[in-house]
Amino acid sequence: MKKIIVIALLIISVIISVNFYKQYKFKKFLKNINDDKFNITEYYIYGTHLNIKGQINENYTDSKIKLVLKSIDEEIEYNLKINNSTFTLSSKINDGINLEKLNNNKYYLLIKIGKEYYKLNNLTKHKKDTYYSFIKNNKCNKLEIEFDNYFTISSKKHNSNNIYDIVIDAGHGGTDSGATYNNYYEADLTYKYAKALKKKLTNLGYKVKLTRDKNEGIKTYGKHSRTAIPNEVHAKYLFSIHFNSSEDYITQSGVEIYTLDNTNLSLAHKLITNIVNNVNINYSTNTAYLVKKGIYIKNFRQSDISYMNEQAYANNYNPYNITTSTPYLYMIRETGGRITNAFVDGRNSKYEANPYYNSNVGVESYLLELGYINNQRDLQVILKEKNKYIDAISLAIDKHIKNNS
Ligand SMILES: [Zn+2]
Numbered sequence: 001m002k003k004i005i006v007i008a009l010l011i012i013s014v015i016i017s018v019n020f021y022k023q024y025k026f027k028k029f030l031k032n033i034n035d036d037k038f039n040i041t042e043y044y045i046y047g048t049h050l051n052i053k054g055q056i057n058e059n060y061t062d063s064k065i066k067l068v069l070k071s072i073d074e075e076i077e078y079n080l081k082i083n084n085s086t087f088t089l090s091s092k093i094n095d096g097i098n099l100e101k102l103n104n105n106k107y108y109l110l111i112k113i114g115k116e117y118y119k120l121n122n123l124t125k126h127k128k129d130t131y132y133s134f135i136k137n138n139k140c141n142k143l144e145i146e147f148d149n150y151f152t153i154s155s156k157k158h159n160s161n162n163i164y165d166i167v168i169d170a171g172h173g174g175t176d177s178g179a180t181y182n183n184y185y186e187a188d189l190t191y192k193y194a195k196a197l198k199k200k201l202t203n204l205g206y207k208v209k210l211t212r213d214k215n216e217g218i219k220t221y222g223k224h225s226r227t228a229i230p231n232e233v234h235a236k237y238l239f240s241i242h243f244n245s246s247e248d249y250i251t252q253s254g255v256e257i258y259t260l261d262n263t264n265l266s267l268a269h270k271l272i273t274n275i276v277n278n279v280n281i282n283y284s285t286n287t288a289y290l291v292k293k294g295i296y297i298k299n300f301r302q303s304d305i306s307y308m309n310e311q312a313y314a315n316n317y318n319p320y321n322i323t324t325s326t327p328y329l330y331m332i333r334e335t336g337g338r339i340t341n342a343f344v345d346g347r348n349s350k351y352e353a354n355p356y357y358n359s360n361v362g363v364e365s366y367l368l369e370l371g372y373i374n375n376q377r378d379l380q381v382i383l384k385e386k387n388k389y390i391d392a393i394s395l396a397i398d399k400h401i402k403n404n405s
Helices: 002-031 186-203 266-278 302-314 330-340 376-384 386-403
Strands: 039-046 049-055 065-071 074-079 081-083 086-088 106-113 116-118 128-132 139-148 150-159 166-170 208-210 237-244 256-259 290-292 295-297 364-372
Touching (some): 074 106, 166 186, 237 330, 237 386, 266 386, 330 364, 364 376
Parallel strands (some): 166 237, 237 364, 256 295
Antiparallel strands (some): 065 074, 065 106, 081 086, 128 139, 139 150, 290 295
8 A cells, every 4th residue: 555655656746847847948948039029010819710910020031930839838830921021820811820729728929930939029009818719518718818028828728608609690680670572571581590590500519699589679789789799708600691682583593601801711612502502592693792602792882981971971970991891791890890890989879889899809700691582482492491501501610610620
């Protein structure tokens, strides 16, 4: 018995001293990091990714410069795109460092050239942001991204109360019935679809919240609004469900997925191909804002901007800073915070301010127009093939998330 205790104590003390030695070595490593004018000029979190832009010291432009995340026992390397004296991790906003892949650890974000490590200084006005990972067994990882001498990401297990993975928005509701055709209302259909999608995704293991839990209206902006809920519950993805209608009800038909400029389109692509392959419906015939089969990017046009400016002058507030690269659809724009140019800041007294308009953490959002309810053929499919739609959409989402985590 005594022997066992002695051996156990011996093993424990070896483990402790190895750990002490590792910590000692890591502290020494941090002390010896060079500080040579490498700066972060912008960073943000969109969806599940952290993206970074910065400046490099001109003396190093020819070298192979890497970004690394270094913890006491890990080193993860990222390639950078370098242009003169600036660097970007990715040109796509939903790309960069996949925060779902980090372990519970404290990581230091550094520049690595050959065998040398360099510190990154913070030129942004942001000091701390928080990301909550996908939930497993009522726990998620809480990642704190902060600057305190070093740029660090600390990940710890966290209780997932009040945190959700995905938000589903049933378009319209209440007095806003959306598109109508005979006795069919878009708001009722989106609600049925959203509820079914929630159920299916929940069965697949995700924690899902609806923006409206009843077949009622919900305000667009302000606390607990349709645009704020996804951020309030720290969701990673938002899907807003809609059905279309058109004056040209004979020829206009099919499915449209709306997304953003400068994004990796892989999830949008999975959604549209899964739907058209499994539901008796086709890619939309609509060509306005079309970027790729079934995928649309709708930004403000010059005429929209002129209209918005006229509204501002007529109602005595300063025009918003809207350009032709500002997303038009508020569900996509306002849920992404400053990254997607959210602008509803309360200056127009008709709308409550979006509490997250200037957030540095954004929800990756998609708007799905699942067919034209005033097209006879589409309507029949929408009414009869709900389960096929829900299977197609949920499996596309599940596959995308599993591939990325
Ligand atoms: Zn709609």
